[in-house]
Amino acid sequence: MNKIGFSGTLDPITNGHMWVIGEARTIAKEVVVFLSENSTKQPKFSAEERRDIVLASCAERGWDNVQVQIVKSDYTARVARKHGIDYLIRGIRTTADFDYENLIQQTNVEVIGGAKTLFVMPPRDLGSVSSSFVKALEGPVGWNWTMKKFVPAPAYRAWILDWLHKEWQALWRDANPAALAAADTWFERLTGAGAYGGTERHYHNLDHLVHGLSEIRAWSANTRPAPGDADIVRAAFWFHDADYSHGAGDGVSNEEASARLWLESGLARDAAMADQVAQLIRATDHFQGNAIEHRLKGIMLGVDLAILGQDEEVYEHYARGIRAEYAHVPEERYTSQRGQVLAHLRGKAEQSQLYVDGWFADQYNDQAIANMTRELATLA
Structure with a gap:
């Protein structure tokens, strides 16, 4: 035929x-x-x-x-x-x-x-x-990880970009006209090759954005935060890993570079929001102790670390992504440094200090300990 x-x-x-x-x-x-x-x-x-x-x-x-x-x-x-x-x-x-x-x-x-x-x-x-089956998956925390199993990669990418664009537009629904005009340009920049859409981004990528924003949705729906707080966390999450090129001895951390990128965008509704989001981005450095504080820091870190408490399959995907993102690091050095990071985070989880906010602690703390313990065993 x-x-x-x-x-x-x-x-x-x-x-x-x-x-x-x-x-x-x-x-x-x-x-x-x-x-x-x-x-x-x-x-x-x-x-x-x-x-x-x-x-x-x-x-x-x-x-x-x-x-x-x-x-x-x-x-x-x-x-x-x-x-x-x-x-x-x-x-x-x-x-x-x-x-x-x-x-x-x-x-x-x-x-x-x-x-x-x-x-x-x-x-x-x-x-x-079926298409109807796949469409019905959208929404809850982790929906993107599930959808990825059932559609080819180009369809998956198009779907999550469409979802992300709607989330982005909703964030700036009350923005000033100048910010609205610039918003789509910044969306393209953040989801493009120079940020979360980059081919070298194996974990801090579009999947990471979708998962984090879904976590914020769930937290907001279940805890009813003060007016404006959810949007501050959302804006900070959009930008917190946008610049991932620093930390190579130039004195500027990824967190600081990302905070500066946020301030450069001019998307904040007012000066207060600009400062709040920038400070919250700076607070996402997990190894700066209590040097940077913010009233929403526990929420932001909970969203960022929620990946540690996902089911085993999603966690294994995350662990492989982290290794791929640091492919330039020799195996022996990676094993040592990754082990130190996991031991530090597991220790905090065992002391109930990893997830400061109760919502995230209840959801993820026990599973995070199990996941990190399992990965540490593979690194030994």
Whole structure:
């Protein structure tokens, strides 16, 4: 077979969709993905954005025989026939899927004279994966780590950038006009290659941003902080690891460089907010003891250290990310220094001093001790 088609809204494309496309490639020399633009649906991404995500996802796997065709105001099966395609391929996960797809197949062939359909059944681990399933994951703490398992990397990146952009816009909802005009420029800068979006950022990256902001959401919803405090913590978290190039003997720490970057942005609503956020960023240096104080320091450090108390799988991902971020450090030196850091942090956790704020202590302290103990054993 020369060509076969695959259709869907693909908002977002999932690993289940990718599996079907992979099966299609074993059947035909060329696969055409027909991307539906359905006026009754309200997708997160435009048809053009979804096309780019599909192509990037296929390119990532080295699939150079897949093209994408956007379908507007027409039947996919009829458009496929116009492109010389006699068969569409669809995945069947359940009997409900079969009943639905069989009805569509009959309509395609008998009513509109379109392409016929071939059905394939995905492996067990992809049997429940759908766009609706993935969308339902968004929101709670850790949602991004879970979503990452079910979508290709380009789809995941596009999804979290969209989520981050909404979080960013909400933070500046009451900002002055000049700050609003500059806000999107700063969003691009913070999520770009020079900051959290950099390829060398294996932990202090976009995942770190999403996780931290989700933690702030949960803390705020459950503790009802004073007006304005949640926004101060959010702004500080956005900037606290933005500059990660210092600490090499130039006398300026990453925390100080990031605080200066915040002040440079001019995004603060007033001078008081500017000073509060800058001081809170400076307080995130975990090894400066009590040198820098802030009334929200316990919250900020709780958000930043919440990763230590995640489930084992997420923690292991974090530990690998930290090692990759310090790939330039020789193994023996890394093992020694990482061990010192973990021993210091575990000791604080065992004394109930790691999470100063009760909300984070209740959520994460015990699991953090278990995680760090396990990693320390691997470094011994």
